[in-house]
Amino acid sequence: MxxxxxxxxxxxxxxxxxxxxxxxxxxxxxxxxxxxxxxxxxxxxxxxxxNKLAQALKSGKSYNVGVIVPRVDSNFFGSVIRGIEEELNPQGYHVIICQSYEDPKTEGKKIDTLLNAQVDGVLVSTTSNSKKEPLKRILAKNIPLIFFDRRKDMQGVSSVVINDFEGAYKATKHLIDEGCTKIAHLSGNFSLEIFRERFSGYKQAIIDAGLPFNEDWVIKTKSNRTDGIEATKTLLQLNPRPDAIFSASDFAALGAIQEIRAQKLNIPQDISVVGFSNEPFTKFMELPISTIDQSPFEMGKMAAKVFLEQSNNESHVKMEKKVVLDPQLIIRNSSLKTQVLTP
Amino acid sequence: MxxxxxxxxxxxxxxxxxxxxxxxxxxxxxxxxxxxxxxxxxxxxxxxxxNKLAQALKSGKSYNVGVIVPRVDSNFFGSVIRGIEEELNPQGYHVIICQSYEDPKTEGKKIDTLLNAQVDGVLVSTTSNSKKEPLKRILAKNIPLIFFDRRKDMQGVSSVVINDFEGAYKATKHLIDEGCTKIAHLSGNFSLEIFRERFSGYKQAIIDAGLPFNEDWVIKTKSNRTDGIEATKTLLQLNPRPDAIFSASDFAALGAIQEIRAQKLNIPQDISVVGFSNEPFTKFMELPISTIDQSPFEMGKMAAKVFLEQSNNESHVKMEKKVVLDPQLIIRNSSLKTQVLTP
DNA sequence: ATTAAATTTGCAATCGATTACGCTATTACA
DNA sequence: TGTAATAGCGTAATCGATTGCAAATTTAAT
CATH class of the missing domain: 1.10.260.40 (lambda repressor-like DNA-binding domains)
Known part of the structure; x- marks a missing residue:
């Protein structure tokens, strides 16, 4: 009252x-x-x-920042968001979270809603086939737009991503170092740059090692467990059979492991497996899965920092900043033939 | 421009x-x-x-709702948030997410920040020892406050929780039905109602079955994997040794499983295990873990609905609504002695 | 003591949308 | 035709905070 x-x-x-x-x-x-x-x-x-509303109306700044991710109930995006918040909250900003559910149409709607709410900036991890028009609407209003993890090729838009090529290269190189010579690859949706890059890194590592590159050993998946199982079924029927699988996603890697075991083959003796993303479960498994860590938390912080820079940039000189984080290879038992047990 | x-x-x-x-x-x-x-x-x-800001200033409604959770990078809270968004977005509301990191002081600060931002409502999952003063400040401003999952006893505050007692009862009963008679319990922080309730449900099921209740078989943990390992070490030294463990958290259950296996005992033959929360990894494990599903998505939707009701309630009659969702037992191989393999 | 300079404070417009109140037309009805 | 009722639109205040400009007051300087 x-x-x-x-x-x-x-x-x-x-x-x-x-x-x-x-x-x-x-x-x-x-x-x-x-x-x-x-x-x-x-x-x-x-x-x-x-009353922040009155102040916002007067100043034109809402101190709200929009974040659009495919979904929040995944460890990766959850951690990115956490990083963003940790960086922006102390500066007085609030974070409005939107989910695109991987649907470009929904993404467009959310963008309009955010613009409508007078956000001071928008951080986006795009869907596999985002439309550029809604994104351009953000730029047209002179509102900072920053991509993280998944970017679109747009002039003047800053981005924070990891070096997917490098991550895939490291993973593949590691398998080669462990003595594998017939390395298969579970890929993802090629309309996403991250999967194209991971594929390239994989291929380059193989070529650099003087190993033959085999098209048949590359299978596209939807980056989930069941697709991983199906793809692995196909791979295991090949002759010669691959002796390693580098999966562009942890979930597909999980499926691969389950199928390999179902066929009574040993990991990593018969087949080594490396995933991508360092999802929590990869660590907890009975057979912990080697993977690539994307440092989502740091990615979030970085994206927020880029936004702040852009936002505080008084001059009207536009700048495009590309931050590329270095991925880290995490070696676990799914690929370590010279078994070194860790407590 | x-x-x-x-x-x-x-x-x-x-x-x-x-x-x-x-x-x-x-x-x-x-x-x-x-x-x-x-x-x-x-x-x-x-x-x-x-311009929503101008409209907000005039109408006094910001169409922003604050959500405070211990953290977002957990599947449970991520899913709850997803449910909340799915219900509120169509109504024109935005969700501002804050994290308390389980710290009551941080929680208080976030509450003040949200109030300051003129939110139209606050949905909170409290920390283990939340202070009531900040929460009362919300009520003092006549802003709807709704608890979900973790509640505080406060008059006039609605809440959406699951029946933790029932969930624990179901889990324990299931173990008894499978032939277990010496069931241990990995508990959590007792200053949280949910863990007290889960303990009660466990105890009641044992008593109802005419089994002896043994204090030594109840061990408090911090609901994480390492605590689960430690607690299990203790349990396995007991004589007689428990033949089942009902853990109030999936993570502690995971630790328990790892320790049991480390001691070369078989699950579920020697010891059965049931967790709580249906975290994704419980399903993916080589030995899938039986657990209790809390339907976080529905919980989020429900909490949002209660907020909407409260918010649209023109009359000044305050009402307190308590929604209790029914938890679901998910039986997997960690507790199913009559092995029925699923594909 | 008088004027110039500096310090403090008030006036009023502004941000953009909403709305009670009242003023014109227009229509209705006898 | 005259009067009342109604539809349609304008005037101006309001939400709460900010800020350029002017006014008032104090201080400094001669």
Missing amino acids: SKKTTIYDIAKALDITAATVSRALNNNPKISDTTRELVLQKAAEMNYEQ | SKKTTIYDIAKALDITAATVSRALNNNPKISDTTRELVLQKAAEMNYEQ
Whole structure:
């Protein structure tokens, strides 16, 4: 019931104007120390809280930032969001989270909603076939747009991604170092740059090692467990049979492992497996899965930092910043033939 | 560069007043159809978009709802949030997500920040020892407050939780039905109601079955894997040794399984294990873990619905609604002695 | 003491949308 | 035709905070 107290209430109580109160609260130097003290005291006493909406309307800044991800109930995106929040909250920003569910149409709608809500910036991890029009609408309004993890080729848009090529290269190189020579690859949706890059890294590592590259050993999946199982069934029927699988996704790698075991083959003795993303379950498995860590938390922080830079950039000089994080190979028992057990 | 068009721009272009434009856009019946058409057309043409901030300031409604969870990078809370969004977005609400990191002080701060941002409601999953003062500040402003999953005993506050007692009872009963008679319990932080309830359900099931209740078989953990391992070490040294473990958390259950296997005992033949929460990894394990599903998605939707009801409730009659969802037992191989293999 | 300079504070407009109230036309009815 | 009722639109205030400009007051300087 107690109506919120405004600066007018404080002004009335002290018999001064709201203007003076506002200035006092904002540490404006044109206010005498005595008045400032008086105001601050009264404000505390009256339990004053600034109305951000009014301030937002006046300043044109909402201190809200939109984040669009395919979904939040995945460890990767959850961690990215956590990184973003940790960086933006101390700066007074709130994060509005939207999910595109991998649907470009939904993505477009969410963008419009966010623009409508007067967000000060938009951080996006695109869907596999995002449309550029909605994204351009953001730029047209001169609102900072930043891509993370999954980017689109758009001029003037900054991005924070990991080096997927390098990650795949490391993973494949590791398998080669462990003595594998017939390395298969479970790939993903090629309309996403990340999967094209991972494929390239895989291929390059094989070529660099002087091993033959075999088209048949590359199978596209939807990056889930069941597709991993199906693809592995196909691979295991080949002759010669692959002696390693590098999967562009942990979930497909999981499926692969399950199928390999179902066929009574040993991992890593018969076939080694490496995944991608360092999803929590890869660590907890009875047979822990080697994988590539994408440091999602740092990615989120980085994306937020880029936004802040862009946002505070007074000059009208636009800049495009590309941050590429280095992925880390995590070796576990699914690919370590010289078994070194860790506690 | 292109300044946003306002209703004043439209008014000027049509040589009418902003008031008329506003009414036309809001489908006010006091406007002629011809004018309305004209305005709508011009608005579309000029690419008009309503400024939610101005509207929020005027109406006092921000159409933002705050959600506070211990953390977002867990499947459970991620799914709850997804449910909340799915229910609120269509109603025009945005969700601002905050993380308390299980720290009551942080929680208090986030509450103040949300209030400051003029949110229309706050949905909270409390920390283990939340302070009531910040929560009361929400109520003092007459802003709907809803608890989900983890509640505090506060008069007039609605909540959506699952029946933890029932879930634990079902899990324990299942173990008994499978022939176990010496069932241990890995518990959690007792300052959280959910863990007290789960313990009670466990105890009641044992008593109802006429089995002896043994204090030594109940061990408190921090609901993580390492604590699960430690607790299990203790349990396995007991004489007589338990023949089943019901863990109040999936992570502790995972630790238990790892320790049991490390000691070369068989699951479920020697010892059966049931967890709680249906975390994704429980399904993917080589030995899938039986667990209790909390339907987080539905919980989120339900919490959002309760908020909407409360928010649209014109009358000043306060009501307290308690929704209790029914948990579901998911039987997997970690507790199924009469092995029925699923593909 | 008088004027110039500096400090403090007030006035009023502004951000964009909404809405109670009231003023014109237009229509209805006798 | 005259009066009342109604439809349609404009005027202006409002939400709460901010800020350029001007006014008032104090301080400094001569």
